[in-house]
Amino acid sequence: MDIIKAFEETNTREPKKRDYFYVTNLGSCPRQVIYNMEGREAEPYTVGELSRFQSGTFTQRNWEYAWNRKGILLAKEFYIPALWGKPFFHGRVDDLLYNLSFNEEFLLNCNVKGDAKFLKSIKPTDIILLEFKTARSNAFSYPNKIAKLSHKLQTWAYQIHLEEFFPSLTIKEHAFLFYVDRDGTNKPILHILERPDKDLLRIEATKLIQAYRNFKEKDILPPALSRNLKKVKIGGLSKVKLVSNWKCNYCKYRRICELPEYKSKDNVIGTVKGKSFVPNKNYDEFKMKDFINDDEIKSLIQKEEK
Numbered sequence: 028m029d030i031i032k033a034f035e036e037t038n039t040r041e042p043k044k045r046d047y048f049y050v051t052n053l054g055s056c057p058r059q060v061i062y063n064m065e066g067r068e069a070e071p072y073t074v075g076e077l078s079r080f081q082s083g084t085f086t087q088r089n090w091e092y093a094w095n096r097k098g099i100l101l102a103k104e105f106y107i108p109a110l111w112g113k114p115f116f117h118g119r120v121d122d123l124l125y126n127l128s129f130n131e132e133f134l135l136n137c138n139v140k141g142d143a144k145f146l147k148s149i150k151p152t153d154i155i156l157l158e159f160k161t162a163r164s165n166a167f168s169y170p171n172k173i174a175k176l177s178h179k180l181q182t183w184a185y186q187i188h189l190e191e192f193f194p195s196l197t198i199k200e201h202a203f204l205f206y207v208d209r210d211g212t213n214k215p216i217l218h219i220l221e222r223p224d225k226d227l228l229r230i231e232a233t234k235l236i237q238a239y240r241n242f243k244e245k246d247i248l249p250p251a252l253s254r255n256l257k258k259v260k261i262g263g264l265s266k267v268k269l270v271s272n273w274k275c276n277y278c279k280y281r282r283i284c285e286l287p288e289y290k291s292k293d294n295v296i297g298t299v300k301g302k303s304f305v306p307n308k309n310y311d312e313f314k315m316k317d318f319i320n321d322d323e324i325k326s327l328i329q330k331e332e333k
Contacts, residue, residue, distance in 0.1 A: 042066035050180075051177070051181055056275075058251060090133075093133075100123075104122075141221070154197055158178065158203070160205065167213035253317050256269060267295070268296070
């Protein structure tokens, strides 16, 4: 689709309400999810953003075409309307691969993260769940941090569903998160996931469900995202600062979000002297508001010293 046409269609489309979650909502800001489900008006996508989306889709299609020609693509882009048998979670699995071997060319050309020994255990009859992601070039400078929690939750959710509802499929115990540089300057990263953390999935799913119920029944929005602690140099001294959550800065609902004013500001809450933390007068106030604790401060100081 022409990018200008896509821009016009995307940004003139009427927002629609829905009463179910997408699997990609797991690990996201509950407040943002509620706004989206309620069809609240979001900031329009820019041409640049839509161009990146289209580039990512095109890149994925190219890889899937190559996998299909090699005979290792079993299925792609299949919709699951009731994840785990629950009608309020919908999802779409990216790819299922099979006929793989350790010597498969695309595996050998990846920067592998996770349990690389797992690759040697793959048999041609095994089915591997793969979620496809594209990222900016700078993300590949930190390969150990590229796999976001939300990506893991999404992949685990699909894996559990397939294992429970398609027992005849020999789904391998470790799924793949496959990251491709949208600029084409870095080789792909293949992140081999650990076994699904069912307890964490349950917590995140329950968090969203409860947030939606509270909003529909009591008109209560879920809490805004917490700010982050950061150690900075100010006037030659080491200070600890509360900084606004970066996700809020990129959120399409930031203009309508009922975000407390203090959440959007940076606040210095104390000074680091050696291995000690000297709090400012505002520390107790923000300690309560932002749910920070002394152990977090101690951990930040120790981390910076290493």
